Amino acid sequence: MEHTWRCDIRVTDLGEFGIIARIVGRLPQSPAVLLGPGDDAAVLIAPDGRVVVTTDLLLEGRHFRRDWSSAQDIGRKAAAQNLSDVVAMGADPTALFVGLGLPGDLPAAWLDGLTDGFREECALVGASVAGGDVVRSELVVLGVTALGDLGGRAPVTRSGARPGQVLAVAGRLGHAAAGLALYQAGNDDPAFAALAGAHRRPLPPYACGPAAAALGATAMLDVSDGLLQDLGHVARASGVLIDLDPAALEVPETLAAAGAALGVDPLRWMLTGGEDHALAAVFPAEVTLPSEWRPIGRVLEGEGVQVTGYEGLPAGWDHFRE
Structure with a gap:
């Protein structure tokens, strides 16, 4: 599958802060986020007093291929595998933080598709992308951290299975x-x-x-x-x-x-x-x-x-x- 973008703007034309502004402009924040992108760190509500945290790294060529998957597919897949880890603990996802490594010649429209994929997958569970970082790299690299809230429940771990169950x-x-x-x-x-x-x-x-x-x-x-x-x-x-x-x-x-x-x-x-x-x-x-x-x-x-x-x-x- 090949994806052709009609826009000639590349991420290198936007610059680091232009890239960040472009991403943030496509990302609404959930009520769990008191302070979202734009400061040194985000501030989230933690009603349970405990926070479930998981992280994943995705590398172009190993976890996805741009000739097989659209930017939107890649964003949704990256979000999904982290949100799934949160719910596997019995928690409700609240936020994602995304580190991006992007080639300079990547079309800006591709970045939009990636951002939309993250937004759409997060919307399924009421979470949002609350922050992250961006650097230039030879390949597309995604570092994703997801947070969740247990809602007063005990975390469901891997160690609780017992004979007879x-x-x-x-x-x-x-x-x-x-x-x-x-x-x-x-x-x-x-x-x-x-x-x-x-x-x-x-x-x-x-x-x-x-x-x-x-x-x-x-x-x-x-x-x-x-x-x-x-x-x-x-x-x-x-x-x-x-x-x-x-x-x-x-x-x-x-x-x-x-x-x-x-x-x-x-x-x-x-x-x-x-x-x-x-x-x-x-x-x-x-x-x-x-x-x-x-x-x-x-x-x-x-x-x-x-x-x-x-x-x-x-x-x-x-x-x-x-």
Whole structure:
């Protein structure tokens, strides 16, 4: 996919403060922000007295490609993966802070699209971009920090799973991995457009995080690096064995079709693919789960993660694994 911008203004023509002014002009502030961009630091309301904080770094060529994703897609994806981490703690997102590294020849209109993507994703959860920084760099670099408020709830960590409890997921699994595989294979079949879109722009089930905390979830995380790998974090932190039932992972029709087209078992995408930003949580067995949560396994005595019939699969994404 190629994106052509008709405006000839580049970010280098704007200068640092012109870039900042252009970004800020497109970003409304939520009620949680008492003092937004324009000072040495922002000031936010923290009603709970505790602040949930997470941060992520995205590099052009490793986390996104400008020939595959629009600026708006990239902004939404960068915001989504941080906002998802906040809700995975059972918190409500309040604000993002964004550090930008930008090539000087980048079209100013591309910057507008990126800013709009951040704004639109934040609007889904009532948060806002409350500040950041900008520097010149050879590639587009995004450093994002997200803040959240627990609303009086205890944070839902990875260490609370106990034997006898139920594992469930909310959101999509395997779609982003399938979309990436289609891009890498050069397969642009319109029938798979939704999967390609899932790679460019995730759809985290934001409301399910705080709702799971209210339901009594004892452990929860954002599925960003693959279900098996991320559940391994829960198993280690909790000192338990997680028994995952592959039969409970219903393969959507479009995922099955893409698997057939590429010669891939689609369940592998669902087990090891990252960047869908689904939520995985552990609940007491007596909790009645709403329809957004799908039971997919159980917690047992032992250690690690087991999936009958899929032993030996690579766990998921690791930045330093070849």
